[in-house]
Amino acid sequence: MAEYYNENRDSLKDHQGLPVGKLAKRTVLVDNEVTRVSFFELEPGDNTGWHKHESDYAALYLTDAKLFHTRIDGTQFTSEHKAREFKIHPVGVEHNVRSEANFTIKLLEIEYKTGIA
Secondary structure, three states, rough: EEEEEOOOOOOOOEEOOOOOOEOOEEEEEEEEEOOEEEEEEEEEEEEEEEOOOOOOEEEEEEOOOEEEEEOOOOOOOEEEEEEOOOEEEEOOOOEEEEEEOOEEEEEEEEEOOOOOO
């Protein structure tokens, strides 16, 4: 599961004070023993907040997206996605993601608590 390190989603357990701007809106739609599905709305410049993915997860982009990723090791990169794109991500990623689009990005994040079959 993606675990946020505090209620404000602004720092990781061992790295206090990492900068995060305005947070995206996150709504948990499903949370059971198998999966957690979250709906994200990222306005221009919004951030997910610092978090670590404790299991495999996937993103279904409902709109086009341009995202700037910062990982805990300092790696930074931009990714672009098309609406209806489905992307699987590996367990263990620690990062903050910021919208670089000039429109609202909408996506579903599906976390697989029992792994991907």
